[in-house]
Amino acid sequence: ILNVEQSPQSLHVQEGDSTNFTCSFPSSNFYALHWYRWETAKSPEALFVMTLNGDEKKKGRISATLNTKEGYSYLYIKGSQPEDSATYLCASGPGSGNTGKLIFGQGTTLQVKP
Amino acid sequence: NAGVTQTPKFQVLKTGQSMTLQCAQDMNHEYMSWYRQDPGMGLRLIHYSVGAGITDQGEVPNGYNVSRSTTEDFPLRLLSAAPSQTSVYFCASSSKRGTGSTDTQYFGPGTRLTVL
Numbered sequence: 001i002l003n004v005e006q007s008p009q010s011l012h013v014q015e016g017d018s019t020n021f022t023c024s025f026p027s028s029n030f031y032a033l034h035w036y037r038w039e040t041a042k043s044p045e046a047l048f049v050m051t052l053n054g055d056e057k058k059k060g061r062i063s064a065t066l067n068t069k070e071g072y073s074y075l076y077i078k079g080s081q082p083e084d085s086a087t088y089l090c091a092s093g094p095g096s097g098n099t100g101k102l103i104f105g106q107g108t109t110l111q112v113k114p
Numbered sequence: 115n116a117g118v119t120q121t122p123k124f125q126v127l128k129t130g131q132s133m134t135l136q137c138a139q140d141m142n143h144e145y146m147s148w149y150r151q152d153p154g155m156g157l158r159l160i161h162y163s164v165g166a167g168i169t170d171q172g173e174v175p176n177g178y179n180v181s182r183s184t185t186e187d188f189p190l191r192l193l194s195a196a197p198s199q200t201s202v203y204f205c206a207s208s209s210k211r212g213t214g215s216t217d218t219q220y221f222g223p224g225t226r227l228t229v230l
Contacts, residue, residue, distance in 0.1 A: 006156075009154075034218065034219070036219075042223075043204065043221035043222060043223055043224060044157070044204075044219075044221050045221075046218035046219065046220075049217070049218050089156060089157065091157075101145075101147070101159065101162050101170075101172070102147070102159070102219065103159065103173070104149070104156045104157040104158070104159075105156055106154060106155055106156035107156045
């Protein structure tokens with residue numbers, strides 16, 4: 001079973017702070033790395049899908065980087081806002097090809113205080 | 115498009131009862147998956163399917179059956195419900211594009227199941 005780990009488990013920041021989380025995954029047999037944003041009582045929504053070493057993706061104040069050789073991805077939030085409060089999930093697709101199968105980490109829960 | 119739909123939204127079962135959680139998507143996606151979400155454990159893959167007639171096990175398949183007779187539908191069956199199956203269940207679908215890029219997964223609204 002592929003092991004995807006996220007840290008920290010939870011994070012409390014003040015409005016305006018910038019923050020980042022880590023997702024680590026086995027670097028062997030890598031296929032794709034996904035980031036999802038999950039608000040309470042809603043369904044997870046996709047932020048990024050990355051496949052290439054060195055990939056960087058950006059959506060507004062949120063960006064992500066990928067290092068497939070060492071097996072980690074960072075998610076950055078610049079100038080956090082209360083509406084950024086959510087659980088951020090990363091997931092990795094194993095290297096058996098594109099099966100749509102993803103293994104998720106346990107998530108990082110972010111609370112942004114006004 | 116309705117996207118991914120799940121029924122019911124809430125369900126209470128007694129130990130030993132069986133039931134089917136329904137999942138349907140109208141995006142013509144090849145891939146569909148079932149996850150369960152438990153506190154502190156993120157999403158765990160139960161079963162997945164790469165197309166009609168093809169299914170495979172995920173991390174936590176025991177106690178669950180699936181079938182995929184059409185592209186649109188992917189029901190999850192609990193054969194004999196146990197309290198350990200109390201959870202929130204999410205269905206998701208995704209499409210294969212191009213020559214093997216992995217597309218994002220679209221999630222349904224979830225089914226909250228309680229087994230007494």
